[in-house]
Amino acid sequence: MLLAIDVGNTEVTLGLFDGAALKRSFRMSSETRRTADEVLLTLGQVFPELAGGRGHAAALASVVPNATPLFVDAARRFCGSEPLLVTASTDAGITIEYRDPASMGADRIANAAGALERYGAPVIVVDFGTATTFDVIVKDRRYRGGVIAPGIVTGAEHLIRRAARLSAFELKAPERVVGRSTEESLRSGVYYGAVGQVDSIVMRIVAEENFQPNVVATGGLAAMIAAHSETIRDVDLDLTLHGLRILHERAK
Numbered sequence: 708m709l710l711a712i713d714v715g716n717t718e719v720t721l722g723l724f725d726g727a728a729l730k731r732s733f734r735m736s737s738e739t740r741r742t743a744d745e746v747l748l749t750l751g752q753v754f755p756e757l758a759g760g761r762g763h764a765a766a767l768a769s770v771v772p773n774a775t776p777l778f779v780d781a782a783r784r785f786c787g788s789e790p791l792l793v794t795a796s797t798d799a800g801i802t803i804e805y806r807d808p809a810s811m812g813a814d815r816i817a818n819a820a821g822a823l824e825r826y827g828a829p830v831i832v833v834d835f836g837t838a839t840t841f842d843v844i845v846k847d848r849r850y851r852g853g854v855i856a857p858g859i860v861t862g863a864e865h866l867i868r869r870a871a872r873l874s875a876f877e878l879k880a881p882e883r884v885v886g887r888s889t890e891e892s893l894r895s896g897v898y899y900g901a902v903g904q905v906d907s908i909v910m911r912i913v914a915e916e917n918f919q920p921n922v923v924a925t926g927g928l929a930a931m932i933a934a935h936s937e938t939i940r941d942v943d944l945d946l947t948l949h950g951l952r953i954l955h956e957r958a959k
Contacts, residue, residue: 708757710750710786711951713814714769714778716837717860718927722948723754729945729952734927739773746781757785765790766955768813768947791955793817798957802849812840814947815853819844820957821950822923825943829918832946833905833939835926837861841908845918854908859901859928863893880934901928902935909938 708730711722715737722732733753751758765782767790769775775792782790793813795803799820805811818832819842832842838861841854857865863878877894884899886892909922924932924939925946933939943949 708763709952709955710754710757710763710765710782710790711948711955712765712767712769712778712782712790713817713947713951714767714771714774715814716771717858718836719778720948721750721753722945722951723757724948724952727952729948732945732948737771737774739771741774741777743777743780743784746777747784750781750785762787764788764955766793766951766958767791768793768817768951770812770814791951791958793951793954797954799954800848800957801844802847804849804851811850815840815842817947817950817954818842818925819850819950820953821943821946821948823848824953825946825949826921826923826941829916829920831909831912831920831922833909833922833924833926833929834947835859835924835928835932839901839904839926841912843912843916843920845916851916854912856904856908859897859932863897866893866897878928878931880931898931899935901932905932905936906938 709724713720717737718734719737720734723730757763763786765786795809795811799816801819822830822832829845834840837858839856839858843851845851881895884895886895922939923941923943925943929942933942
């Protein structure tokens with residue numbers, strides 16, 4: 708079996724694969740004060756079938772440098788083998804056209820690998836996380852580049868901190884665009900602002916690249932935004948985990 712770990716700034720996503728089948732996934736907060744022992748304990752609780760076993764494998768993508776060593780250590784101890792740590796130098800079978808390929812996040816490499824296998828090219832991946840990222844993959848397995856925008860929750864939290872009379876609210880699709888209270892107005896602005904941002908950026912990418920891509924959304928808010936988006940075709944919450952599986956298969 709393969710343990711896939713995606714360490715993000717807000718959440719850590721764990722997945723257990725039996726071959727190409729994702730048996731189970733689990734999300735936990737990216738608590739920076741955790742130790743490798745604590746991570747190891749969590750892995751044993753979430754995936755008891757692997758606890759104490761040997762011969763399993765792990766693949767890991769991390770955009771949190773301080774957390775990377777402890778997850779690598781925990782995965783090594785849990786699976787009994789050296790995990791694959793995805794970096795820009797990992798053989799993904801993709802030509803990265805970034806001016807500085809080393810600056811590309813490991814999660815975006817995994818997303819590109821997953822999208823190519825599951826949806827083909829051309830494809831745009833929209834990942835809703837701490838930041839909202841757009842990854843553009845064209846034919847001949849070329850990663851053209853992308854867009855990085857403030858995340859939906861990140862932007863909303865910053866707005867609330869900066870505005871004295873605004874308070875926290877539940878983010879969900881509003882019943883109407885025109886709010887009739889401060890909370891409804893905030894919810895509408897944040898939600899439809901995010902939907903509009905996605906559609907506008909995707910349409911500009913399509914015009915610039917002159918192609919007709921599939922648009923795949925992933926990340927915790929993907930389904931919510933996709934419900935009113937005019938450009939998102941598919942929602943794939945486990946895309947990054949599948950990308951890690953694919954990268955591990957290539958590395959064998």
